Amino acid sequence: QVSLKESGPVLVKPTETLTLTCTVSGFSLNSPRMGVSWIRQPPGKALEWLAYMFSSGEKSYNVSLKTRLNISKDSSASRVVLTMANVDPVDTGTYFCARIDPEGLLDFWGQGTLVAVSS
Amino acid sequence: QSVLTQPPSVSGAPGQTVTISCTASSYYIGADYGINWYQHFPGSAPKLLIYGNSNRPSAVPDRFSGSKSGTSASLAITGLQADDEADYYCQAFDTRLSGLVVFGGGTKLTVL
Numbered sequence: 001q002v003s004l005k006e007s008g009p010v011l012v013k014p015t016e017t018l019t020l021t022c023t024v025s026g027f028s029l030n031s032p033r034m035g036v037s038w039i040r041q042p043p044g045k046a047l048e049w050l051a052y053m054f055s056s057g058e059k060s061y062n063v064s065l066k067t068r069l070n071i072s073k074d075s076s077a078s079r080v081v082l083t084m085a086n087v088d089p090v091d092t093g094t095y096f097c098a099r100i101d102p103e104g105l106l107d108f109w110g111q112g113t114l115v116a117v118s119s
Numbered sequence: 120q121s122v123l124t125q126p127p128s129v130s131g132a133p134g135q136t137v138t139i140s141c142t143a144s145s146y147y148i149g150a151d152y153g154i155n156w157y158q159h160f161p162g163s164a165p166k167l168l169i170y171g172n173s174n175r176p177s178a179v180p181d182r183f184s185g186s187k188s189g190t191s192a193s194l195a196i197t198g199l200q201a202d203d204e205a206d207y208y209c210q211a212f213d214t215r216l217s218g219l220v221v222f223g224g225g226t227k228l229t230v231l
Contacts, residue, residue: 037220047157047165047208049220060218096164103152103171104212104220109164 002026004036004097004110011116018084018115022097029075030055036080037100038071041112042093052100053080087117122148123209123223130229136197139226141209143190148221149211154192156185159206159225168207169194196228204230 008020022036029036037052051061051071061069068085084091094114098106122144131137141156143149153172159165167176169185172192182197196203209223 039220039222046225047159047210047222049222052218052220058218060220063219098165100220104210104214104218105152105155105167105170106157106165106210106220107167107170107176109166111164 002099002108004099004108006095006097006110006113008095008113008115010114011118012087013119014088014117015086018087018091018117020082020084020095020097020113020115022080022082022110024078024080024097024099027099028055029073029078029080032056033102035100035102036073037098037106038080038082039096039098039106040091040093041096042090045093047096050084050095051082054100054102089117091115092117122213122221123154123211125207125209125223125226127224128227128229130231131196131199132231133199133201135199136195137199137228138196139194139207139209139228141192141194141223143192143211146190147215148190148213149187149192151214152212154185154187155210156183156194157208157210159208161206165208199230201230204228 003025035054038050053071094112096112098109124142156169157165172187173185213219
């Protein structure tokens with residue numbers, strides 16, 4: 001069955017680059033119309049979409065974070081990697097990855113990984 | 120300010136019906152593929168409840184239903200149960216500009 005799992009550091013220092021990995025199973029990142037999206041949730045706040053990438057290579061980013069984000073995929077290992085540059089304490093939160101289809105539907109989600117930004 | 124506006128909270132007693140609204144700031148938001156709804160228990164993975172305004176995945180009970188009229192969508196929960204207490208988010212795909220995913224601000228449902 002479809003499964004996604006996030007991994008990454010628990011603690012990152014301000015100004016550093018955060019690297020998060022989403023490992024997927026049950027579907028292929030090479031299959032047509034398949035994509036993975038990243039979403040985050042700061043403590044006590046709402047879900048915020050960050051980026052997505054489709055098997056075609058099409059990418060899209062949250063406009064307000066676009067200059068700091070990069071999403072890429074490693075199809076042979078079924079992984080999607082998100083990097084966020086120059087992190088700040090406001091970037092603290094739980095980061096989720098989810099499967100996305102071309103109509104923007106997020107049908108399967110990972111459990112999330114909690115990241116704290118602090119010196 | 121979110122392009123999808125939800126009430127911060129709603130409440131209802133067990134057995135009652137509650138409705139959560141989601142209003143888009145523009146006609147284009149959700150016009151192509153509709154509004155999707157997710158249920159989120161803190162500390163766990165969000166779960167897809169409704170897609171394309173009113174379609175329900177097979178595993179979701181029919182107590183949950185969705186609708187949309189113009190720029191406003193709604194999620195209705197009938198026969199409210201204690202374990203429905205969670206956060207609910209609407210979401211859409213803005214296809215005007217490189218396909219941006221947008222979420223509402225979330226609604227906390229309290230079962231009294």
